[in-house]
Amino acid sequence: MESPKTEDDRLQMFFDGELAPEEEAAVRRDLEGSPEGAAQLHEWEQLRQAMKGVSTDWAANVDSDALFARIESEINAPVVPIERPKQEQPVLRVVPGGRERRVWGGVATGFAAAAAIFLAVMAWPESHLDPAPAARGSEVVEVDFGSNTGTIFEVEGGAGESLAVIWIDDEEVGLP
């Protein structure tokens, strides 16, 4: 049993005349053996005739010899450089004063805007640029007690700040 696709392919090859004579005869018998097949065969024959007719009519209207002759003549034609018409240099003319002022006015406005932006950036309060809060108190960064012993304390100041106290033990030193 053949699949529908295979059947379609067979029918396509039948109408294209690509089947072997025995197979073509068998397909034709099958189609003519049933009313539906006969109707389909008739329909396809009509379609093929119509396409053939259209193709013949189109080919009759085209003078292929003349078309190819024209293409060939245009290919072989010498190359002619295209000369563009010379454009005359525009004559310098005096710009009206109002227009000149507009141009300079635009430049001046741009210049003033740049200056204003520059001024605004530079005059911005430094507190915005330096948000670090002011530190309070005192703290030890480095200490060398030498041969003595010592202790570092942190004492709270009057405003709550931390104050550094370096306490070093020693013996009383007399005046030199």
Next chain:
Amino acid sequence: MSLIRHLLVIAILFGASVSSGASAQSNSLARSDRASTTSSVPAEVLVVLAKEEPGDIDPQLKKLTALRRPPFNSFRSMKILSRPKLKLTPGKDALVSLPNGRRMKLTLLRVMPDGRYKVKAAINRPNKSDYLPLLQVVASAGDPFFVAGQTYQGGTLVVGVIVDPKKTAQ
């Protein structure tokens, strides 16, 4: 002619803004590191003799509440022996004589970006390094740091150093 005048005014305004901007920038730089531009900073050294025996507390010390807190709270009497004022110049040593014969050497190292002062201190006898060879402290304006522990006349010396005493941090 009015156009030229107009442009001239703009140029002058722009020049002024540039110069003020440069000034603002230099101020910012000065704030970030004033060590190279600061000529000198005032400082005050408070030399106090503290004893455990009951006695008087110098009235000038009453505002220094830190001296009533540990490790100072064991002292019952405090007397100001000297209160020298000096100027700290970056890179230059300032000397303060202490009553026990030692000298305190103070050097302003730099002004920190946050406005605090980095100070180097040492306390020794002349040409000796027997007590406090090196101490580096960062202190804000008006806030003291203390070096204590030297025994003297039956008491203890408490040395307070205040950089820029008339200026208090914000």
